[in-house]
Amino acid sequence: MKFCILPFASVMWLTLACSQWARAEPQIFADVVYGHKDGLALTFDVIQPEKPSGAAVLWIQSGGWYSNWVEPKVWLVAGKNYLDKNYTLFIVRHGSAPKYAIPDATADVRRAVRVIRQKAKDFMVDPERLGVIGGSAGGHLSCMLGTTGDDGDPKAKDGVLTSSSRVACVVALYPPTDISEWVSNPPEIIKKNAGLKPPLTFDAKLAPEHSPLLKVTAKSAPTLFIHGEKDELVPISHSQKMLAALEKANVPAKLVTIQGAAHGFNPKQNLEQVLPAMMEWFDKYLGKK
Numbered sequence: 001m002k003f004c005i006l007p008f009a010s011v012m013w014l015t016l017a018c019s020q021w022a023r024a025e026p027q028i029f030a031d032v033v034y035g036h037k038d039g040l041a042l043t044f045d046v047i048q049p050e051k052p053s054g055a056a057v058l059w060i061q062s063g064g065w066y067s068n069w070v071e072p073k074v075w076l077v078a079g080k081n082y083l084d085k086n087y088t089l090f091i092v093r094h095g096s097a098p099k100y101a102i103p104d105a106t107a108d109v110r111r112a113v114r115v116i117r118q119k120a121k122d123f124m125v126d127p128e129r130l131g132v133i134g135g136s137a138g139g140h141l142s143c144m145l146g147t148t149g150d151d152g153d154p155k156a157k158d159g160v161l162t163s164s165s166r167v168a169c170v171v172a173l174y175p176p177t178d179i180s181e182w183v184s185n186p187p188e189i190i191k192k193n194a195g196l197k198p199p200l201t202f203d204a205k206l207a208p209e210h211s212p213l214l215k216v217t218a219k220s221a222p223t224l225f226i227h228g229e230k231d232e233l234v235p236i237s238h239s240q241k242m243l244a245a246l247e248k249a250n251v252p253a254k255l256v257t258i259q260g261a262a263h264g265f266n267p268k269q270n271l272e273q274v275l276p277a278m279m280e281w282f283d284k285y286l287g288k289k
Helices: 010-017 074-078 102-118 137-148 204-210 237-248 267-285
Strands: 027-037 040-048 056-060 088-092 130-135 169-173 223-228 253-258
Touching: 027 102, 040 074, 040 102, 056 102, 056 137, 088 102, 102 130, 102 137, 102 204, 130 137, 130 267, 137 169, 169 267, 223 237, 223 267, 237 253, 253 267
Parallel strands: 056 088, 056 130, 130 169, 169 223, 223 253
Antiparallel strands: 027 040, 040 088
């Protein structure tokens, strides 16, 4: 079994739920720079609905901690369900494997949240109504945002770091939630996947700091997990254990188990179970306060 290197598996299945647009298309602001790394720009795309509600969803573009570029027009279709509810979409890319490892990706997505919060008025969003979603590695990074968000450092020399990195809620599809041993003693299925070696090549002492299961606190964001019961690459126990940790900390959390599914879902499961659960979660936690 290979780790998905594309964005997460649901990038294209949403097209099955789409019909012709009955109104003007949303605006696309492509390749907005939110930072630099080794002379390279870190970017996200902004897909703005015709009438922004203030709520926004950050779509973490990551599979296997590889973060690839997709033609922004794709999101007019893939993100239609969000845009129809007047959610602004941010397609967030991070420093990608094989050049960069997990700690780099974690730092990048945190920075993206800080920039979006700092420029919330420009993007016509409410900084307190930011949700985040990702699948597989993107789900891991989403959970990292949900568990390790902070209020920013007012003394930081980098103005971006003075802003908060907190999000209002998380939707994580089949996420790895504990990589504390994946660097030094990975499971056989992970060890056999050559594509995962680059992002997992970093100081093993840092691995617990990048395991959201170990970072849960009462301040963690409400989190929805959606996981296939037959996932062998990232067993459903990852979501089950984190669900229990969040519940113990009195943080709202829920697990939707997709019967018969492995690491990813088929179109029928996506349309009948996954999409409705996702939208319900975002509607609940990104509504006007």
